[in-house]
Ligand SMILES: Nc1ncnc2c1ncn2[C@@H]1O[C@H](COP(=O)(O)OP(=O)(O)OP(=O)(O)O)[C@@H](O)[C@H]1O
Ligand SMILES: Nc1ncnc2c1ncn2[C@@H]1O[C@H](COP(=O)(O)OP(=O)(O)OP(=O)(O)O)[C@@H](O)[C@H]1O
Ligand SMILES: [Mg+2]
């Protein structure tokens with residue numbers, strides 16, 4: 213981070229350099245896979261597996277906020293933990309700002325952590341209950357070799373920055389804070405290494421509306437001030453629309469739609485995205501929903517349906533959906549900015565609603 | 574209210590609940606009064622820690638008796654809740670009043686199947702044979718639209734998805750045809766597509782049974798979807814009450830207005846959300862005046878002198894605020910349509 217903006221403040225760790233330049237995506241994920249084994253039987257053998265993340269590829273651009281939505285259990289948190297390398301991936305690769313992660317010549321895990329940090333979904337349990345919050349925040353800089361007093365000064369500055377007066381709050385333990393205050397501590401802790409990118413997993417979901425608004429505003433300020441890139445995972449479709457530049461929609465371990473936020477919200481191309489958006493509630497009793505846009509529960513991820521995984525709940529399902537897995541691709545040959553995995557969107561797929569295959573001369 | 578008005582199903586008068594410990598006394602509920610008519614859905618909304626859950630649990634007398642001081646009057650049907658013996662209260666729980674919790678695993682016993690749990694409740698309250706009780710359990714799972722209900726009767730709670738568990742818990746809560754259902758954020762843990770299914774189902778069952786419902790949520794969209802009346806709580810008091818349309822579209826209390834403007838809803842990106850500044854008061858030492866005054870942009874000196882009396886903002890619409898007119902002037906015009 214540049215020294216002007218620092219003023220007389222305690223010097224933080226330098227923000228890792230922008231190595232790839234503006235056009236280089238911050239993060240490129242390719243073919244990520246993670247199956248969780250389910251053990252059982254007499255010998256506790258692997259009897260099945262949950263396909264939590266199943267061949268997921270996407271990019272996050274520098275300075276953008278990528279929103280991630282999808283049903284509970286569709287693999288959002290697992291994906292986040294794979295990106296953080298908190299979970300080992302079964303397959304796939306990650307390129308951070310042009311450097312492959314975890315290979316000989318690439319970025320080490322330690323370097324990745326300096327660049328990429330995460331605020332966890334279960335933030336209530338992610339702070340050490342026996343440490344005053346100031347020390348929880350100072351912990352990472354200490355591990356990265358910063359001298360004790362210095363790490364503490366940074367922790368106190370970050371507390372101030374997230375709106376908690378260090379002289380009141382610094383010495384408190386997690387149980388002495390409200391939910392919103394704890395979430396601010398988690399954000400401060402994630403910023404302590406001065407990273408370039410943050411993954412926020414349901415970071416505001418447990419908060420009530422007035423605190424949620426405070427935390428969202430704070431995230432906006434911090435993003436501008438520290439030039440951050442966000443991946444923002446949430447159930448709340450209104451919040452995702454507000455905060456995101458692009459949106460990724462997941463269903464049962466896979467990406468079903470990806471594109472600029474306004475395009476996705478105005479013209480969803482995947483029937484799941486469309487149904488999800490129809491479930492948004494409005495703060496007006498005249499706008500009540502009388503029939504559920506989507507019925508049933510998501511299928512079991514242990515034994516997902518063949519072909520398109522959404523077909524068992526899809527009003528447009530046809531034979532092709534059962535037989536062939538739809539690829540994630542530009543719809544109707546439109547721009548590659550808007551990707552969708554649905555046979556209806558792909559010319560010549562064999563679905564009765566798809567455009568005919570283009571004639572090749 | 575005319576002389577012919579029917580008798581409310583629930584009548585709560587000046588409820589006060591405090592928790593006493595060696596270190597401090599927490600005044601969680603500070604004089605709450607409300608009524609619920611039969612067949613009516615009252616939503617309680619409000620800040621985290623404002624006393625919503627404590628109010629609901631008081632109706633079932635679920636607080637630790639030694640450490641809790643409850644004052645006031647609560648009537649549900651013909652039962653004077655605070656006057657009942659522990660035995661009579663046990664009969665009321667489940668049969669007259671039942672509760673759906675935020676986290677279904679706290680209400681469902683992990684070691685019994687769904688069918689066993691429902692049947693057991695039916696037998697305990699209504700007697701009858703096990704076979705009849707099982708038949709009733711099946712009927713209930715059908716009612717709450719659990720797919721393949723015969724199979725699910727034999728399932729353990731952990732074998733069901735979140736949405737199915739929530740439905741199983743609602744089935745359990747309805748098993749003795751209660752006249753009052755208490756639902757504490759029953760859909761918060763569900764995702765959008767399942768949440769709307771559960772809300773629509775609850776509304777339909779409630780109409781079918783003519784049940785009264787008190788529904789706690791902090792999602793204003795959920796309140797708009799399900800409520801007839803809305804009560805807004807702040808620091809242990811109801812500070813606004815009215816029809817769902819009045820409270821959500823024509824708010825009269827500054828806190829309600831703040832809650833509405835801080836709800837993310839199609840704001841333009843890059844514009845800040847209008848958050849309420851500051852944080853809620855310390856319930857161990859409440860100030861004498863309006864508890865919201867320190868955060869209120871409409872506050873005038875009398876606000877901090879004494880708690881403001883309840884003032885009418887319309888027919889059956891009331892708020893505890895000295896500045897209702899000023900708040901009214903600040904409500905965005907489109908909301909008044
Ligand atoms: N450690 C684990 N062992 C086995 N299964 C797991 C494990 N972690 C997650 N799963 C399963 O993997 C799937 C994806 O879980 P994940 O937590 O990533 O979902 P999610 O999209 O974050 O859901 P939510 O919106 O509820 O947070 C689920 O079916 C879950 O039960
Ligand atoms: N058994 C208890 N002992 C002491 N304090 C309690 C007890 N139960 C609740 N409280 C306190 O009473 C206050 C009101 O709590 P309550 O659970 O009713 O809040 P709420 O409005 O339901 O909030 P949320 O939206 O977070 O669920 C809180 O400050 C809480 O800490
Ligand atoms: Mg998750």
Ligand SMILES: [Mg+2]
Pocket residue numbers: 625626627757
């Ligand atoms: Mg509560």
